[in-house]
Amino acid sequence: MAVLETPRLILRPFSEEDIDLLAELMANRDFMRFSLGVFSREQTAAFLKKILDWNSAGLPSLFAVIVRENSKLIGYCGFFHQEVDGTNEIEIAYRLHSDYWGRGLATEAARSVRDHAFRDLKLSRVISLIHPDNRASRRVAEKNAMKVEKKTTHRGFPTLVFAITREPWLTTGAAG
Numbered sequence: 001m002a003v004l005e006t007p008r009l010i011l012r013p014f015s016e017e018d019i020d021l022l023a024e025l026m027a028n029r030d031f032m033r034f035s036l037g038v039f040s041r042e043q044t045a046a047f048l049k050k051i052l053d054w055n056s057a058g059l060p061s062l063f064a065v066i067v068r069e070n071s072k073l074i075g076y077c078g079f080f081h082q083e084v085d086g087t088n089e090i091e092i093a094y095r096l097h098s099d100y101w102g103r104g105l106a107t108e109a110a111r112s113v114r115d116h117a118f119r120d121l122k123l124s125r126v127i128s129l130i131h132p133d134n135r136a137s138r139r140v141a142e143k144n145a146m147k148v149e150k151k152t153t154h155r156g157f158p159t160l161v162f163a164i165t166r167e168p169w170l171t172t173g174a175a176g
Helices: 016-026 041-056 105-119 135-143 166-171
Strands: 009-013 062-067 073-084 087-096 125-130 147-154 157-165
Touching: 009 105, 016 041, 016 073, 062 087, 062 105, 073 105, 073 125, 073 147, 087 105, 105 125, 105 135, 105 166, 125 135, 135 157, 157 166
Parallel strands: 087 125
Antiparallel strands: 009 062, 062 073, 073 087, 125 157, 147 157
16 A cells, blocks of 8 residues: 655554554544544454455555654544445545644645545545534545535434545646
């Protein structure tokens, strides 16, 4: 799997050695806000196994988000396989430690992942699933040139489905 680099971040594949840091993140209420709640170490291990299995199968997967200046793992951004209203979708998902909120890092990571999706993986479409009250994540999706496609219920939560297809990405100059 590729390593993506931005001016401030390195997005690399997860490894089994990331379990301790990932478990710490996923036990944090702020990190897991707008989700199913905090994860135990066992739940985090199952989540990490899913990511590693996708990597092993050569499928698009989540990247560990590393801050360049201190080499610290602060969250994830990448691809998550979802079923939304009976349709299989590839989501650009992102979560960062709250100490790193409000700096544009999620946008930087999500743009890099979007560009990788269309430029390298030649995906035709990606989505982001966002709780309507999660204004910060909504802004990230909007800055990623995604538009609200519909409202739905996903895993029991009200959800906005943001989407972008490859064609607008090609024609807006985002590809360049």
